[in-house]
Amino acid sequence: MTRATALRAVLASQFFTSLGDNALLIVAIGLLLERAAPAWMTPALRICLYLAYVLLAPLAGALADAFPKGRVMLLTNVVKLGACVLLAAGVHPLLAFGAIGIIGVMYGPAKYAVLAELVPAGQLIAANAWIEISTVASIIGGTVLGGLLLAPGYVLTGMRSPAHSATLVIVGLYALSALCAAAIPALASADNGDARSVRAKAASFGHAFSLLWADPQGRIALAVTTLFWAIAALLQFLVIEWAGTVLGMTLSQSALMQCFLAAGIVAGAVAVARLVPSGRATAALPAGLALGAAILAMTLVRERLVACTVLVLAGIVAAIVLVPMNALFQQRGEALMAPGLSIAVQSFNENLASLVFLAAYGALLALAVPVRMILAGCGLLTIVLMLAIIRWHRAGTCAPAGGRT
Secondary structure (H helix, E strand, O other): OOHHHHHHHHHHHHHHHHHHHHHHHHHHHHHHHHOOOOOOHHHHHHHHHHHHHHHOHHHHHHHHHHOOHHHHHHHHHHHHHHHHHHHHOOOOHHHHHHHHHHHHOOHHHHHHHHHHHHOOHHHHHHHHHHHHHHHHHHHHHHHHHHHHHOOOOOOOOOOOOHHHHHHHHHHHHHHHHHHHHHOOOOOOOOOOOOHHHHHHHHHOHHHHHHHHHHOHHHHHHHHHHHHHHHHHHHHHHHHHHHHHHOOOOOHHHHHHHHHHHHHHHHHHHHHHHHHOOHHHHHHHOOHHHHHHHHHHHHHHOOOHHHHHHHHHHHHHHHHHHHHHHHHHHHHHHHHHOOHHHHHHHHHHHHHHHHHHHHHHHHHHHHOOOOHHHHHHHHHHHHHHHHHHHHHHHHHHHOOOOOOOO
8 A cells, every 4th residue: 555545544534533523522412412411511521531631641652652553543433433332322421422532542643643654744734734624524524414413303213312313323434434544554663562662651751741842843833732722622612602692503503603613724724735834834823813813703793694704714714823833743743752652742732721621611601601701711812822822932933042943
């Protein structure tokens, strides 16, 4: 199999697993509504995932580097498939998502690390753009599918409700992703699953963490990707709440609003892959301020057409920053350490920030804070933190030799 064919297998596996993830999230929210669960349990679905990701992060990169990346992606999809079966059998959604998180922690390091193995450094921005396009296309498809599967009357024989039926449909998506992952060639692993090497790498997680934050380029990329993925995790739920509360939409309609944000990310990823060269990744940093402004603009929106436009613009500026920063981080990670370990450090930071953001969001919902106030706070926080990162970057650029970016 050529490297181009292997890359297509990675993209296909990512598409189908992300398609299943996004459909499953909407379906799980439907299952919680069937149980008349309190509002804070909705963000708790993701919190269960992120908690596992944070706690197991030191092992994630070591395991991803110890085994062929395609096999790790295959195993993750098999576990997701099993979790869907458990949901169909009546297991509480929070338990099922926790189980997915325990094994899914290895998927991110495997997915991004295999890119560094398949493509040269100069093509990483383009490869990351295709990963983001595949991911965002699956977000669009997954949210649409999740909404459609919750339609009244769609119940498989022997199932209690549309939501329970939907979990079995999603099983097929994870099966397709597993088949694509199985097609990824077993590229040479430095460790070959040696237990001592895995333990040694897990023990070196703290050193890797410090090394990446000390690296002038690595820390800027890490700070931006951490912030943006935390904001994305929050917006996934906040947009649904905003559309339902402010725009008067049903759950199925609210889920579809995420598609406009996703469509903007696709457009931004395509543009940045063509316009931003690998050596100019940090030139895209100011676009992060526009994301905060777009989130603030959502507080003023009352019409659905305007809401769709604002979400598309938010997605475009998010991708313009995120794609180059991902590529820059992968370059620095591969230069400083094993790729799986660097991605595990990145995942730890992103998931910890997402955990904090979603926990705060859940607390605000429990306190009945209006959704517009939450949006305003999110937008202002994005602007403040991006200004701090830009200032940090400029200070590093002006530093003496050894501190340049």
